[in-house]
Amino acid sequence: MKGLKHIFVFCAFACTLPAGAGVHRVMAEPDSVSLFSYATADDDGRSGLRFAWSSDGRHWTSIGNGRSYLRCDYSLWGSEKRMLKPEMYRSADGVWHCVWQLHAGDREFGISSSADLTDWRRQTYFTDARFTDCVPSSWTRYPQAEAVIGGVSYSGTVAKVAWADVERLIRYAGYNDYRQSLYNECAADDGVRFAGLQPVSLTLTARPAEAKAISNHLIGVFFEDINYGADGGLYAELVQNRDFEYAEGENGSVKEWGPAYAWAVEGSGASMTIGTSSPIHPNNPHYATIKSGSDGMALVNSGYDGITVRKGEKYNLSLFVRLADAQTKIAKIRVSLRGSNGRELASAVVKAAPGGWKKLKATLTASESDTKASLVVAPVSAGTYDFDMISLFPKNTFKGRANGLRADLAQTIADIRPRFVRFPGGCVAHGQGIDNIYRWKNSIGPLESRKPMKNLWGYHQTMGLGYFEYFQFCEDIGAMPLPVIAAGVPCQNSACIPGRLLGGGQQEGIPLDSMEAYIQDIIDLIDYANADPKTNKWARMRAEAGHPKPFNLKYIGIGNEDQITDVFEERFTMIYEAIRCRRPGITVVGTVGPFYEGSDYEEGWALADKLDVPVVDEHYYVAPGWFIHNQDFYDRYDRSKSKVYLGEYAAHLPGRPNNIETALSEALYLTSVERNGDVVEMASYAPLLAKKGHTQWNPDMIYFDNGSVSPTVGYYVQKMFGNNSGDSYVPVDRTLDNSRADVDLRVASSVVVDSNTGDVILKLVNMLPVEVNTTADLSSLTDGGRASLTVLSGSPSDTNAKPVDSSVTFGSKFSYAMPPYSLSVIRMSGKSK
Ligand code: AHR
Numbered sequence: 001m002k003g004l005k006h007i008f009v010f011c012a013f014a015c016t017l018p019a020g021a022g023v024h025r026v027m028a029e030p031d032s033v034s035l036f037s038y039a040t041a042d043d044d045g046r047s048g049l050r051f052a053w054s055s056d057g058r059h060w061t062s063i064g065n066g067r068s069y070l071r072c073d074y075s076l077w078g079s080e081k082r083m084l085k086p087e088m089y090r091s092a093d094g095v096w097h098c099v100w101q102l103h104a105g106d107r108e109f110g111i112s113s114s115a116d117l118t119d120w121r122r123q124t125y126f127t128d129a130r131f132t133d134c135v136p137s138s139w140t141r142y143p144q145a146e147a148v149i150g151g152v153s154y155s156g157t158v159a160k161v162a163w164a165d166v167e168r169l170i171r172y173a174g175y176n177d178y179r180q181s182l183y184n185e186c187a188a189d190d191g192v193r194f195a196g197l198q199p200v201s202l203t204l205t206a207r208p209a210e211a212k213a214i215s216n217h218l219i220g221v222f223f224e225d226i227n228y229g230a231d232g233g234l235y236a237e238l239v240q241n242r243d244f245e246y247a248e249g250e251n252g253s254v255k256e257w258g259p260a261y262a263w264a265v266e267g268s269g270a271s272m273t274i275g276t277s278s279p280i281h282p283n284n285p286h287y288a289t290i291k292s293g294s295d296g297m298a299l300v301n302s303g304y305d306g307i308t309v310r311k312g313e314k315y316n317l318s319l320f321v322r323l324a325d326a327q328t329k330i331a332k333i334r335v336s337l338r339g340s341n342g343r344e345l346a347s348a349v350v351k352a353a354p355g356g357w358k359k360l361k362a363t364l365t366a367s368e369s370d371t372k373a374s375l376v377v378a379p380v381s382a383g384t385y386d387f388d389m390i391s392l393f394p395k396n397t398f399k400g401r402a403n404g405l406r407a408d409l410a411q412t413i414a415d416i417r418p419r420f421v422r423f424p425g426g427c428v429a430h431g432q433g434i435d436n437i438y439r440w441k442n443s444i445g446p447l448e449s450r451k452p453m454k455n456l457w458g459y460h461q462t463m464g465l466g467y468f469e470y471f472q473f474c475e476d477i478g479a480m481p482l483p484v485i486a487a488g489v490p491c492q493n494s495a496c497i498p499g500r501l502l503g504g505g506q507q508e509g510i511p512l513d514s515m516e517a518y519i520q521d522i523i524d525l526i527d528y529a530n531a532d533p534k535t536n537k538w539a540r541m542r543a544e545a546g547h548p549k550p551f552n553l554k555y556i557g558i559g560n561e562d563q564i565t566d567v568f569e570e571r572f573t574m575i576y577e578a579i580r581c582r583r584p585g586i587t588v589v590g591t592v593g594p595f596y597e598g599s600d601y602e603e604g605w606a607l608a609d610k611l612d613v614p615v616v617d618e619h620y621y622v623a624p625g626w627f628i629h630n631q632d633f634y635d636r637y638d639r640s641k642s643k644v645y646l647g648e649y650a651a652h653l654p655g656r657p658n659n660i661e662t663a664l665s666e667a668l669y670l671t672s673v674e675r676n677g678d679v680v681e682m683a684s685y686a687p688l689l690a691k692k693g694h695t696q697w698n699p700d701m702i703y704f705d706n707g708s709v710s711p712t713v714g715y716y717v718q719k720m721f722g723n724n725s726g727d728s729y730v731p732v733d734r735t736l737d738n739s740r741a742d743v744d745l746r747v748a749s750s751v752v753v754d755s756n757t758g759d760v761i762l763k764l765v766n767m768l769p770v771e772v773n774t775t776a777d778l779s780s781l782t783d784g785g786r787a788s789l790t791v792l793s794g795s796p797s798d799t800n801a802k803p804v805d806s807s808v809t810f811g812s813k814f815s816y817a818m819p820p821y822s823l824s825v826i827r828m829s830g831k832s833k
Helices: 004-014 128-134 163-181 187-193 230-234 407-414 467-476 513-532 537-544 566-582 597-610 624-629 659-677 713-722
Strands: 030-040 050-054 082-091 097-103 108-114 123-125 144-149 151-162 200-206 263-266 271-275 287-292 297-303 308-309 312-324 331-339 344-352 360-365 370-379 381-392 418-423 453-455 460-461 478-487 555-558 587-591 616-623 643-651 681-685 690-691 700-706 707-711 732-736 746-752 758-766 774-775 785-794 802-813 812-816 821-827
Touching: 030 082, 030 144, 030 163, 030 460, 050 163, 050 297, 050 312, 082 151, 108 128, 123 128, 128 467, 151 163, 200 746, 230 407, 230 460, 230 690, 263 271, 287 659, 297 381, 331 360, 331 381, 331 418, 370 381, 381 785, 407 467, 407 700, 407 707, 418 467, 418 707, 467 478, 467 513, 478 513, 513 537, 513 555, 513 566, 513 597, 513 812, 566 587, 566 597, 587 597, 597 616, 616 624, 643 659, 659 681, 659 713, 659 746, 659 758, 659 785, 659 821, 690 812, 707 713, 713 785, 713 821, 732 746, 758 812, 802 821
Parallel strands: 200 774, 418 478, 478 555, 555 587, 587 616, 616 643, 643 681, 690 700
Antiparallel strands: 030 050, 030 151, 082 097, 097 108, 108 123, 144 151, 200 732, 263 297, 271 287, 287 381, 297 370, 308 370, 312 360, 312 381, 331 344, 331 370, 453 460, 700 707, 746 758, 758 821, 774 812, 785 802, 785 821
16 A cells, blocks of 8 residues: 555656656756765754755755655653654665764664655664664665855765665655645635636546445544533533642643632622542542621632523533531522522522532523623521532433433534444543553442542643443434544653653553553443343343443443554554454554655554554544545555544645635545545544633534534534435546646545435535536436435625525436535435335
């Protein structure tokens, strides 16, 4: 597969050279030249390894305009990922090795190897102590030198190389520049690119004899607690920091962040302190202690940007209270909702008995709607009270589940008809350092015993939306659960402590002597989902939580777009082999890095080949132009190898909008994913949710605030594909009456058959500014008749377009004009037998 790609790469570039290029050479090529390898100090080497060449060792020419051929991937973006003082070595087999310092003056190094100086293998990081192991004395070491390039003097190493080596580097840079220019194509230039373009005609004729089976669970969703997607989002809890567990340092941009965040105390003489001496549960160590000398004292929670309540709706309140030892009488506590205008919207009185923590409950019915209400907890009599787990849920959660999900948001996701849900991340799954790896066991059981943690995206995870709730949600929407567990390593972008190689980053990994316990946790997760409560302790916990029947877990992801290092490989292999051996019914989804190419992609695929991993998770966030120019990406995949889960993808334009242009480029690409549904088993856009005013990442599929949900145009593409998927793909003969390649690439179609209904579904994508008049001959598949037509269209920058549904009558051969910039889905009954 990879070999094929490289042939394609170099042929494609060669085809773009002017006619005769390379034939009429005026000057003879040098036999050999000097190759200078260096990094720039002004950006601490973050732009990586660069090259220049010289025929006399004095006058240097930059190669590829100073492009980087290798970048360091060690530790944090922004402050780390440095390549300092790169040195080149060569082993007897001709392989190049680049060794660089990770920090100034440190004796910690990165190393990577390449046969051709363009294709670099996995990076390994090591300390001075291991230098001689990693850099054998048999390697040729190239001398240090100074070179002036473009008037600036650099330090680096000089090697004598064949001219062909330099030429290859130049061609590589040229090809990549050319390729980038294709990926940069955007609709803003369509006015010029397609000036004078007339409507295009397309004919499609189905070839049912060549139909092939495709995945019946292709379209799914990827849920991660990013952008306040869970707490303050999908998870319906209305009280922020209900457990007083917000920790300083979780959110660097909010000064007041800590155990008292979102809480205020009212009343003269009233005070609140945070206690830890005898909590409800050790996993939940903080609670609030209120001393009240008078009436009028209250603890007030402002919710997540306010609490939204709706007139007439019921809200379930619960709280843990403990009275001070001296109090021997029952104490009354008034709980109420206070509107933004100060009016009371609902109230109830709960009674706390002496003698330790007591859980109290009440139902509040809102008398008015408000988007900025607050919750007031007011002891009626003077005294000292400990409070914890003060919680308020709408009664109307999705499917009425206790500890449930926001009905409107969950329904919007369900409306996609996703066949699977991947959770809990993303980067949240592998965490910022090993202590931040998401541990599923911390997310189950009574809420007061769950172990909250810092969210890697800079806030707090209550774990209220935990594994039980994820599994339940999957079941409620008819989707397969696809949990992702860290591969024993945290995110490669985790902070490392300079001067300490094993300082918290990916290289630390879970210590090998703890891996057995870590693997047991994964086996326990599979049992939690699938085992019999009569014989398995974890399954019993599932039953106690209200679900005696199995959740029918079939897939588990191991790793999330990790850097493929030795540290990763060792741990991934241990986990993979253990699951294969101990729970053979489970399909493991491996990972091949964060990009569609490069060392993690290549190394990840090589590891998947070696271990025979059934499915691998690919990620790429790319420009619309990438999707337009890579519709053959999966056509080139080897069918005998691992299947693909396209776990994260989205089209990114400058400014990161979610508009018709991005959405249609995703739709265009999805038609090619359907065509390759025999190798691509699942696909999920990312990220899914974003709370307005709290987004760390754009674009997202669904934006929301406390009271409303705003699906994007990209959401509608997902919904149109999710609601119109099939399990058989039918190729077509296609002719377009315009021979321009850029026109051809912007028109796509896909025909699938859904064997459940027998329906034939035609999807048509037009990314041109003119109509595409389509004549479709589907007579071998359908007799025609009433059909549903759904059309999403707009100008490329439109962010508000919505699909329009209609019912139409089509013959088995029909004409249809695709509007400019549109996705159309035509669904018709299959041929009567
Ligand atoms: O989807 C947002 C992030 O993108 C995910 O957490 C991570 O896997 C990827 O880098």
